[in-house]
């Protein structure tokens with residue numbers, strides 16, 4: 001076994017183990033959430049996942065961006081089929097091992113090149129759109145700093161990766177034409193042929209160097225990207241699938257009631273139950289949500305899945321009318337807090353307590369600006385539900401802190417005293433008929 005193979009195997013195992021370790025940390029963090037059962041109606045769930053995550057059906061509501069995103073997605077997935085060949089070549093010291101497929105191999109490499117060119121065009125378009133065109137959802141406050149860098153980094157990385165792929169093919173085809181040892185596989189090069197003028201003056205040894213550098217860059221780039229996913233919004237490439245599978249398939253806007261409250265109300269309304277009998281039901285540990293552990297594991301997975309595209313925020317009526325609320329920021333705040341709690345648990349164990357909560361980053365002003373219209377959920381390309389988190393945080397404020405806005409407190413008092421939201425006593429309700 002050559003030194004190149006040994007280095008390849010060590011690099012491959014190292015990056016793969018690092019990814020498994022980091023991904024397990026993400027899963028552990030998601031599992032800090034409350035349990036919730038979303039295993040019902042699996043056939044409908046498979047359909048939703050296929051349509052929304054695989055078919056990207058909600059992306060096309062904005063056709064140009066949707067089409068270009070689809071190009072990057074399909075291109076990236078298909079071109080990386082080539083990674084299988086690179087891995088086999090790297091381990092066994094072969095060169096273009098899949099070339100036994102004959103003319104079909106020549107064809108698919110040509111098809112990969114065309115896809116790579118389309119991915120390049122799409123990435124340049126997205127970079128321009130993010131950085132030159134002043135589209136408001138890419139310039140809002142929550143997108144400054146790391147989120148903006150993260151979005152740009154991945155586009156630049158894709159461009160460099162596609163460029164390396166095409167340059168590798170250009171140098172390889174020149175080496176084939178030179179009858180260089182080991183380089184004997186002919187393939188279609190509809191795009192990389194235009195890269196040949198950049199390198200056709202180089203001697204054979206330099207061409208081999210260029211081809212090898214591009215080859216190593218390609219595989220190390222993919223493995224590094226895999227590990228970059230876990231610290232970036234691009235985790236959605238993986239999580240979009242479970243996220244859509246476990247998304248809410250109830251009627252649009254239907255809110256989940258709290259079981260403990262529902263049971264209590266049912267008992268109050270049931271004439272056969274003694275209202276003074278001791279209850280067997282244990283009181284819930286928390287009404288609503290104060291911190292990430294009070295949210296469900298699906299809400300926490302939502303946070304890790306968020307692509308930070310801002311479609312929810314651009315559709316939000318509260319945001320459109322200048323309120324502080326941005327549903328995208330809600331998702332980003334949940335993710336940041338979850339990361340903070342996860343790191344704290346890694347350091348201090350399960351007893352970690354920093355006396356902070358989600359409500360340190362999400363303000364009451366944001367929460368009470370929500371009209372609960374559900375537009376953010378409808379707009380989200382991967383069925384994330386910021387509204388459910390807003391409702392849970394509000395529940396905590398109302399039920400544990402009694403911190404509802406004044407207008408709502410008046411309504412609550414009226415309901416308590418008069419059995420209705422209005423300020424009239426029950427005994428006066430029918431006065432209107434005498435007027």
Ligand code: SF4
Pocket residue numbers: 312315316317318319325326327369370371372373374375376377386387390
């Ligand atoms: S449900 Fe709330 S956060 Fe979502 S779009 Fe409507 S107002 Fe905005």
Ligand code: SF4
Pocket residue numbers: 305306307308309310311312313327328331379380381382383384385386
């Ligand atoms: S919640 Fe959905 S729509 Fe909103 S930023 Fe995240 S991925 Fe985009």
